[in-house]
Amino acid sequence: MAGKKLDRTNARTALEVVRESPTIALITIAPAVVVFGVVWWLVNFWAALLLVVIFGIAAVATGKLR
Template structure:
């Protein structure tokens, strides 16, 4: 499978879409927000924040390794 890069044109188009309709970004982020809220409710804010940071780091590392 070929690597997909986000070039300047596609990045600009994505940002324009989010500016015109922020609801699209909210719907895309909803699952992450729900998981964050549930972890916050069950284990506290600190744990939820650490989990969010850990997932971000893992996602970044996996993206760089591909």
């Protein structure tokens, strides 16, 4: 794959998939929301937000985020 940019065709295709089957999007994001909520409940909001930022930086640094 030459470049990781999302062009209009791929963006529209992704939106169509989510529109046709929102369950796929829900299943994909649900674990992250649950972890965020549990950390918020156990510690506090700022710790949960810090965890999101750390995981985001780690995902970008390792190249797993596309």
